Amino acid sequence: MSDFSKNVQCVLEILNNEDSLTTGEILEIARTEDYAELCTDCVGGDTFVAAANQLVEEGLITKKFGKGGYRWQLTKE
Amino acid sequence: MNDWTKIRNDFPALERIINGLPVVYLDSACMALKPRQVINAMNEYYEMYPACGGRSIHKFGEEASNAYSAARGKFAKFINAAKQEECIWTRNATESLNIVASSVKLPKGSKIITTSLEHHSGSLPFVERAKRDGHKIEIVKAQSDGTFDIEDWKKAIDSKTSLISVVHSSNVTGTVAPLKEIVDIAHDRGAIVMSDDAQYAPHHPLDVQSIDVDFSAISVHKMCGPTGMGVLYGKMEHLESMDMCLYGGDTVSDVRFENNKIFPEYLPPPAKFEAGLQNYAGAIGAGVAAEYLQSIGMHEIEKHERSLLELALKRLLELEHVHILGTDDITIKTGLVTFNVDTVSSAHDVATFLNEEFNIMVRSGWHCAGPFHYQMGIDPMKGTVRASFYLYNNRSDVDVFLKGIESLIEMSS
Numbered sequence: 001m002s003d004f005s006k007n008v009q010c011v012l013e014i015l016n017n018e019d020s021l022t023t024g025e026i027l028e029i030a031r032t033e034d035y036a037e038l039c040t041d042c043v044g045g046d047t048f049v050a051a052a053n054q055l056v057e058e059g060l061i062t063k064k065f066g067k068g069g070y071r072w073q074l075t076k077e
Numbered sequence: 078m079n080d081w082t083k084i085r086n087d088f089p090a091l092e093r094i095i096n097g098l099p100v101v102y103l104d105s106a107c108m109a110l111k112p113r114q115v116i117n118a119m120n121e122y123y124e125m126y127p128a129c130g131g132r133s134i135h136k137f138g139e140e141a142s143n144a145y146s147a148a149r150g151k152f153a154k155f156i157n158a159a160k161q162e163e164c165i166w167t168r169n170a171t172e173s174l175n176i177v178a179s180s181v182k183l184p185k186g187s188k189i190i191t192t193s194l195e196h197h198s199g200s201l202p203f204v205e206r207a208k209r210d211g212h213k214i215e216i217v218k219a220q221s222d223g224t225f226d227i228e229d230w231k232k233a234i235d236s237k238t239s240l241i242s243v244v245h246s247s248n249v250t251g252t253v254a255p256l257k258e259i260v261d262i263a264h265d266r267g268a269i270v271m272s273d274d275a276q277y278a279p280h281h282p283l284d285v286q287s288i289d290v291d292f293s294a295i296s297v298h299k300m301c302g303p304t305g306m307g308v309l310y311g312k313m314e315h316l317e318s319m320d321m322c323l324y325g326g327d328t329v330s331d332v333r334f335e336n337n338k339i340f341p342e343y344l345p346p347p348a349k350f351e352a353g354l355q356n357y358a359g360a361i362g363a364g365v366a367a368e369y370l371q372s373i374g375m376h377e378i379e380k381h382e383r384s385l386l387e388l389a390l391k392r393l394l395e396l397e398h399v400h401i402l403g404t405d406d407i408t409i410k411t412g413l414v415t416f417n418v419d420t421v422s423s424a425h426d427v428a429t430f431l432n433e434e435f436n437i438m439v440r441s442g443w444h445c446a447g448p449f450h451y452q453m454g455i456d457p458m459k460g461t462v463r464a465s466f467y468l469y470n471n472r473s474d475v476d477v478f479l480k481g482i483e484s485l486i487e488m489s490s
Contacts, residue, residue, distance in 0.1 A: 022422040022423075022426075023421075023422050023423040023425055023426050023429075024422025024423045024459055025422065027423060027458045027459065028458075031458065045423065045424075045425055045441070045442055045443070045457070045458045045459065045460050046425060046428075046440075046441055046442035046460070049423075049425040049429065049441075053429065065426075065430060065488060065489070066488065066489065067420075067489060067490065068420070068421065068422055068489060069420070069421030069422045069423065069426035069430075069489050070421075070426050070429065070430075
């Protein structure tokens, strides 16, 4: 976990506490007080989504496109 | 008459096939692709004469010096600068803007003007300068379609105004500012104007003498040149009176040592702004990029981009869930369109979907233009999508892009 960037850790932490979220929902949660320490550069959103995509590549989370856009969730073991 | 297919073939990155599909590159407002001519010229430097310019007297050094100097001349021609010494090599447009903001001499109690449409690099250096020296800063608000009302400029520019930073072509709305009118008003009232030409110079004919602008900042990487290269154009009288930013090698004509003290004598522009070893390959690439674009013709490039933009805008305006940011008047636009799709929760969904399903590369985010997003009530985090066209794009790219958007809307509704 510590090898991951703060953005990556933030995405993992958020999805660990929620079931499945849209991109907009993740970004909104990321900027709340609870994640202030981890979410360091989420204002523009693009680096944050790039971090989420990195986790998909590594098989740690999944994303699915459908009504409302992408939904992200932790990979079920 | 240009052969746009032949021109497209100059760009090796467009030959790539990813996941069985060709690339549709619509992110040139962020980074332009590089033609072989530029890549070859830079490779030639590294392979054949990779030496210091202006220092070494051997053959490699002589060739590097000549190529470096010729590159400045090519660039000066590209923007029609009166003298090539008025073109300073920088790392990027941001650095060019920062040099002026921090080093130009301003009277005490001056007013600096910038706008709500600026890229952060066009506003923040000036906001910080005002803060540093206690100057007043005033923001001219762009209209909601990304245009400016010239009356707002007439009201804002007064006798106290000494410096104006204005974006010539917006990286968000693509709208082209009435720069010449702004410059004329500013000069009448004793102010000087810095133009952010990062988006304008690669896509339109830029004539700094005809506009009479005092400074211009240009990003070379957006005009088919190498990364890490920019240009600061400045009228010689201003460059001469400005403070230096960096001191050291290559900025001095002499450094005497007398009575245990060091006495430097500094060189005139451009040398006074180019301390230390320079990015010779970058400058050579920049010169070739300028020459390459000029050989095609900036009016032709502008026309080509606008024809693609017209096609894209026409269809996007018909799509129910697409909301375009900025004017749809292509006669005052650079070849880009920024929009949102209301069937998805974030602009990043659009960029991710287009990339993954169609190999369409667009930009999502706030485009380093937070103030305008806030002004328009758009949450910067959810951002907007920007598709930008350049000389290597064609109608097929636009068709695939529109197909991608239609598919996204269908699947997310």
